[in-house]
Amino acid sequence: MSRKVAILGGLGNGAVVAAAIEHARRLGATDLEVAGFLNDRAEVGEYIDMFPVIGRLEDTKRLLDEGYWFINTILRIDGNRERIAMFEALNIPDDRLASFVHPMAYVAPSVQLGVGTIVMPNVSMSPGTKLGKGSIMMVGAMMGHDNEVGEFCHIAAQAAVGSYLNIGKGVHIGLNATVRENLTIGDYATLGMGSVLTKNIGNNEIWAGNPAKFLRYAN
Ligand SMILES: CC(C)(COP(=O)(O)OP(=O)(O)OC[C@H]1O[C@@H](n2cnc3c(N)ncnc32)[C@H](O)[C@@H]1OP(=O)(O)O)[C@@H](O)C(=O)NCCC(=O)NCCS
The missing domain is CATH 2.160.10.10 (Hexapeptide repeat proteins)
Known part of the structure; x- marks a missing residue:
């Protein structure tokens, strides 16, 4: 059975990682299945490359309850401290972070x-x-x-x-x-x-x- 994964992010890194997971899935090389993105800067339902925005960052709690896994792709190139703090504040348990x-x-x-x-x-x-x-x-x-x-x-x-x-x-x-x-x-x-x-x-x-x-x- 596949594990549904929500990707935090979207444009840029998020879509790039999502496409690589989908590529691996089509090769039968991963049990991860991208459900879509969690993104505070895009409309829910909007597509970014192949996958829709399925919610906001605050929706992680609901998706945790629904059994989703998570991957974080949000970063800033010139100093990433605040973005990491934002991710850490979501308190996603380690055992629900997909590698x-x-x-x-x-x-x-x-x-x-x-x-x-x-x-x-x-x-x-x-x-x-x-x-x-x-x-x-x-x-x-x-x-x-x-x-x-x-x-x-x-x-x-x-x-x-x-x-x-x-x-x-x-x-x-x-x-x-x-x-x-x-x-x-x-x-x-x-x-x-x-x-x-x-x-x-x-x-x-x-x-x-x-x-x-x-x-x-x-x-
Ligand atoms: C280093 C970096 C963060 C600096 O960005 P910045 O602070 O906006 O710097 P600026 O573009 O204003 O450049 C400032 C000066 O540094 C120089 N400079 C910037 N990046 C440079 C680099 N990678 N190598 C050499 N010189 C560089 C600029 O030419 C400029 O020189 P000048 O003052 O003589 O004109 C950025 O240029 C960079 O390399 N980002 C990484 C890009 C990357 O890895 N992308 C991956 C995509 S996921």
């Missing part, structure tokens, strides 16, 4: 995926890495070995992330960025698209460029 690994991803057997994590097609995750609750590996991202990745991180498409890293909570690693091994990236930090990171990043800092330099603090 999803697309069948075209490589995830080494010793990788530990937290609840509510998403691993998209063409991702590669090497041994000994832990991906925290609610974190997302977008299409084609590469994650090295023996990394500690915190909760609600977003590793954008085609990012190449080295090994022995300590990545905090709510970190965004930009599209096609590269991260050297043995570094620490602080909570709610952002690394810009296409950047090459060779130094540690502190909490709330936004770095960009090649080599990446401090740009500003997250709002």
Whole structure:
């Protein structure tokens, strides 16, 4: 029997993740079935790509009672603290956060995926890495070995992330960025698209460029 999943979000990440789940479902590779989106910025009944908006964020309580599972895709690229707090305030129990690994991803057997994590097609995750609750590996991202990745991180498409890293909570690693091994990236930090990171990043800092330099603090 399939598990009905409500995706928090919509335009952008939400629709992208929903389509990947639907693709996997058609391949017979997941028991998740996307019911639609929970979204405070769209009309209920409106379609976003393939799926309708089925409610507002406040409807999570009702949908919990109705047996739904949940996936969170709401994020902000330049400082994600408030969006994560908003999600945490919904108090969705961990055992109702669905994780999803697309069948075209490589995830080494010793990788530990937290609840509510998403691993998209063409991702590669090497041994000994832990991906925290609610974190997302977008299409084609590469994650090295023996990394500690915190909760609600977003590793954008085609990012190449080295090994022995300590990545905090709510970190965004930009599209096609590269991260050297043995570094620490602080909570709610952002690394810009296409950047090459060779130094540690502190909490709330936004770095960009090649080599990446401090740009500003997250709002
Ligand atoms: C780093 C980032 C958050 C900065 O955004 P911002 O604060 O709006 O920055 P601005 O666009 O105002 O740019 C400020 C300066 O930094 C430079 N800059 C911005 N992003 C850069 C990047 N990734 N690499 C190099 N330089 C960059 C700009 O060219 C500009 O330089 P200037 O002052 O000499 O003109 C953003 O550019 C970025 O990279 N976002 C990530 C995109 C991404 O990963 N998308 C995934 C989609 S899910």
